[in-house]
Amino acid sequence: MKTITATNDFVVKFANINGSGSASANELFAKAILRMGVPVSPRNIFPSNIQGLPTWFEMRVTEEGWLGRRGGVDMMVAMNPQTWDADIKEIEPGGYLFYDSTRSMPASKFRDDIRVIGMPLTEICNAHYQDPRQRQLFKNIIYVGALSILLGIDPEEVEKLFTEQYKGKERLLSANVQALRLGCDYAREHLSEPIGLKVKRSDRVGDRIFVDGNSAAGLGALYGGATVCAWYPITPSTSVVEAFQSYSRKYRVDPATGTNRVAIVQAEDELASIGMVVGAGWNGSRAFTATSGPGVSLMTEFIGLAYFAEIPITIINVQRGGPSTGMPTRTQQSDLIACAYASHGDTKHVLLFPEDPRECFDFSAQALDLAERLQTPVFVMTDLDIGMNYRLCKPFAWDDAKQYDRGKVMSAADLEAGKDFGRYKDVDGDGIPWRTLPGTHPTRGSYFTRGTSRDPYAKYSEKGVDYVYNMERLLQKFEYAKTIVPAPILHAAKKKARYGALYYGSTSPAMDEAIVTLAQGGLPVDAMRVRAFPFADSVNDFIAAHERVFVVEQNRDGQLRSMLVNEFGIDPARLEPVLHYNGTPITARFITGAIKQHIEKTA
Amino acid sequence: MTYLAKPKLHHPSLPVNALGFTHRDYEGSISTLCAGCGHDSISAAIIRACWELSIEPHRVAKLSGIGCSAKTPDYFLGQSHGFNTVHGRMPSVLTGANLANRELLYLGVSGDGDSASIGLSQFANAMRRGVRVAYIVENNGVYGLTKGQFSATADQGSKSKKGIVNTDSPVDLVALALQLGATYVGRSFSGNKEQLVPLIKGAISHGGAAFIDVISPCVSFNNHPGSTKSYDYVREHNEAVSRIDFISSHEEIRIDMAPGAMMNVRQHDGSLLRLRSLHSSYNPGDRYAAMAYMQRHQEMGEILTGLLYVDPLATDLHTALNTVQQPLNTLGAAELCPGAEALEQINAGLR
Numbered sequence: 001m002k003t004i005t006a007t008n009d010f011v012v013k014f015a016n017i018n019g020s021g022s023a024s025a026n027e028l029f030a031k032a033i034l035r036m037g038v039p040v041s042p043r044n045i046f047p048s049n050i051q052g053l054p055t056w057f058e059m060r061v062t063e064e065g066w067l068g069r070r071g072g073v074d075m076m077v078a079m080n081p082q083t084w085d086a087d088i089k090e091i092e093p094g095g096y097l098f099y100d101s102t103r104s105m106p107a108s109k110f111r112d113d114i115r116v117i118g119m120p121l122t123e124i125c126n127a128h129y130q131d132p133r134q135r136q137l138f139k140n141i142i143y144v145g146a147l148s149i150l151l152g153i154d155p156e157e158v159e160k161l162f163t164e165q166y167k168g169k170e171r172l173l174s175a176n177v178q179a180l181r182l183g184c185d186y187a188r189e190h191l192s193e194p195i196g197l198k199v200k201r202s203d204r205v206g207d208r209i210f211v212d213g214n215s216a217a218g219l220g221a222l223y224g225g226a227t228v229c230a231w232y233p234i235t236p237s238t239s240v241v242e243a244f245q246s247y248s249r250k251y252r253v254d255p256a257t258g259t260n261r262v263a264i265v266q267a268e269d270e271l272a273s274i275g276m277v278v279g280a281g282w283n284g285s286r287a288f289t290a291t292s293g294p295g296v297s298l299m300t301e302f303i304g305l306a307y308f309a310e311i312p313i314t315i316i317n318v319q320r321g322g323p324s325t326g327m328p329t330r331t332q333q334s335d336l337i338a339c340a341y342a343s344h345g346d347t348k349h350v351l352l353f354p355e356d357p358r359e360c361f362d363f364s365a366q367a368l369d370l371a372e373r374l375q376t377p378v379f380v381m382t383d384l385d386i387g388m389n390y391r392l393c394k395p396f397a398w399d400d401a402k403q404y405d406r407g408k409v410m411s412a413a414d415l416e417a418g419k420d421f422g423r424y425k426d427v428d429g430d431g432i433p434w435r436t437l438p439g440t441h442p443t444r445g446s447y448f449t450r451g452t453s454r455d456p457y458a459k460y461s462e463k464g465v466d467y468v469y470n471m472e473r474l475l476q477k478f479e480y481a482k483t484i485v486p487a488p489i490l491h492a493a494k495k496k497a498r499y500g501a502l503y504y505g506s507t508s509p510a511m512d513e514a515i516v517t518l519a520q521g522g523l524p525v526d527a528m529r530v531r532a533f534p535f536a537d538s539v540n541d542f543i544a545a546h547e548r549v550f551v552v553e554q555n556r557d558g559q560l561r562s563m564l565v566n567e568f569g570i571d572p573a574r575l576e577p578v579l580h581y582n583g584t585p586i587t588a589r590f591i592t593g594a595i596k597q598h599i600e601k602t603a
Numbered sequence: 604m605t606y607l608a609k610p611k612l613h614h615p616s617l618p619v620n621a622l623g624f625t626h627r628d629y630e631g632s633i634s635t636l637c638a639g640c641g642h643d644s645i646s647a648a649i650i651r652a653c654w655e656l657s658i659e660p661h662r663v664a665k666l667s668g669i670g671c672s673a674k675t676p677d678y679f680l681g682q683s684h685g686f687n688t689v690h691g692r693m694p695s696v697l698t699g700a701n702l703a704n705r706e707l708l709y710l711g712v713s714g715d716g717d718s719a720s721i722g723l724s725q726f727a728n729a730m731r732r733g734v735r736v737a738y739i740v741e742n743n744g745v746y747g748l749t750k751g752q753f754s755a756t757a758d759q760g761s762k763s764k765k766g767i768v769n770t771d772s773p774v775d776l777v778a779l780a781l782q783l784g785a786t787y788v789g790r791s792f793s794g795n796k797e798q799l800v801p802l803i804k805g806a807i808s809h810g811g812a813a814f815i816d817v818i819s820p821c822v823s824f825n826n827h828p829g830s831t832k833s834y835d836y837v838r839e840h841n842e843a844v845s846r847i848d849f850i851s852s853h854e855e856i857r858i859d860m861a862p863g864a865m866m867n868v869r870q871h872d873g874s875l876l877r878l879r880s881l882h883s884s885y886n887p888g889d890r891y892a893a894m895a896y897m898q899r900h901q902e903m904g905e906i907l908t909g910l911l912y913v914d915p916l917a918t919d920l921h922t923a924l925n926t927v928q929q930p931l932n933t934l935g936a937a938e939l940c941p942g943a944e945a946l947e948q949i950n951a952g953l954r
Contacts, residue, residue: 209954222939259925263931267695272692280699282699285704439662447685
């Protein structure tokens, strides 16, 4: 049998049971490899469940730095009897199986084209620990120790990580180190036959950070000056607010009084959470909520109100598989249309598409600026793949000279000076009117905010001319938004390319890899990453400049493609959908396969 | 809603309050509700209460949902910012507004459809959280704008204008507010200004969630025999627990009434509610007794009115969240943004 040999370029998958403490052990394993200077890209594949159901941790070790999911498994760490058969099947021929050999298994449960490495984990645990919980938790650490030896990961790196994690908690530190060493020692003694997968020190990580997108979005909202956060727990967005809360405890407490410079309220439902955000935005606080598809559905009426009454609000939508309850713990990009045109009547909303945690940070902070500048709802369209997985990305950056853009807000002095105040009147061509905050001036600037039609001075009006003026002005404002939202990024092929590809958000790492693979195969493709809606005119130009453009998305219906057709009036035949929507993150293999197949078919 | 502005001119001898404002300075646009609508009387009571309290009109934020009641904030306090939100969701918008600026006074005006049907959950949760608000429900038991359907507060057995009998049990917002932890709970009648004005003043001066259910007859769709929310029915069946005098903190307290069953309730802002009891055994400081007493009277077909419960030293959501005194909407980057150096430390912890 020929086994796979690879250095710094392979996929290890851990099959575990939810709630067994495996997640932190697996993350530790990933971080140890990073500390050796080798990029990794892990993904949690978890069920909508608290305890007992299968969960997987798939980690790509990638010297080249490809952070998308590769597909295929070179080594399976099979710790879950429930999923054994399927897990074994998934291993590439010549791959490796690492399993708990405490209980003997019939030969029929294995494959003869893989290398099997058994270690009596349960037996070792039972010999060393009495407490059932400890037996379970340390089993994970023990296999991390054994795998370190097998793969050539320096156990010192893991011990250093423990030291950082358990600073001041000496007992926990020594218990974890002991468990790790148990695993290492066993592997050195009993699993000495070398395997073909190796981790070798490198310098490819640089100054990048390893963080999940939800934490980054929560931190971005904090840096962006959000002072009111109202939310309702929903997977996979909950950890956005948890991060915001946790950072607020550290950075938003007034040192003199111990009081909080932030108000965070867990609402009774999404109707109330968005209502609170609307109320706070109306009253001049930067306010946001984090939610997912079902939450957006519930918020839709308020989103229409905020659009029409022109109230700044920020919604971080961590997308999951829809429709309905859909796949709550799986990833998709399937809320684009629901968010872009949320509400009855004619509406259009600003969407931002971050590609990784760094952009989750940047765009969450920027969304608060855009919302106030444009006086409208702004969505940060992240997803479960970015939000709930650790991802290697550029470090966060902030310019201390930057001021918050509070938009057009009239001060008491402006009003006192007699500045004309027409709440819904465009004064300088960008379609954005001035607003006033409640309580500003004793006799000037008050108005009645409502979701009904009104004239430029906020007086109720059902006159067609007033209504049309207002609706046209909102369009003009949306047109202006094009000039201030994040611009698309072009990755031009080295050779002249007949084909183009448009993509966005979490598709980015897989796309980067696919483009290189395609070019190597003699198929240069220009790629453009769309970062916001409304679309920049350069997206239209990009489409016009190519014979055919692939639109790569993680949904069934090609939602971005529909929006491009709709907004630019493009012939749909020019846009070829490449769609991956089974709930797992899109892979480079999938993209290259789909594009090649299409080109061969039409050539 | 109206597009007619009220004339600004008024008689020079109109009395002024401590700020030098006449009550006309607290008015809004001309009402477009039906002549005789109870809601207009409530608007008048709000104007009176704010004028008597010498509140700066622009320091009030008035919020409403959808329906006849929701239009009324346009008809009072023309210098205040108002927000006519969406149906049943005024409480959440008001909560958010209140979080953004704790220094304004918040007036929430709602209806029985708005708070007891579509918005029951938001009503309940605003009470639970102790949002500082004077929350007034203009309760007519009927959907006016859609021409006469029963609302959730319509009594079982009451008849619609078309003769249909309501078979559903009513939602009693006062009972709910008491159970949910509102710290100021009253019920009144739009036709009883003497009771309503001090009740509203007490609610505005209250430090937590204040709720007043005001029976407000709909002259067009619910003012007929067989209705339990008509002028005649409410006049015949309302039963006040006490008479209320509101004495603001800067007014001299004079005792010019016969002593007896009298209770002074001093709220956190120093204002005083003087309650002259009409029911000798009634104690407005006992939440559970209030619930039982009210429900017993309800069984007898009486509508118990007045200040039913008050915790004079109640605190609010800001206290619970321990937010800074300075309004959150006035904080800038210096107070809110940890800056580049802190971010470098965060980065270092993520490697």
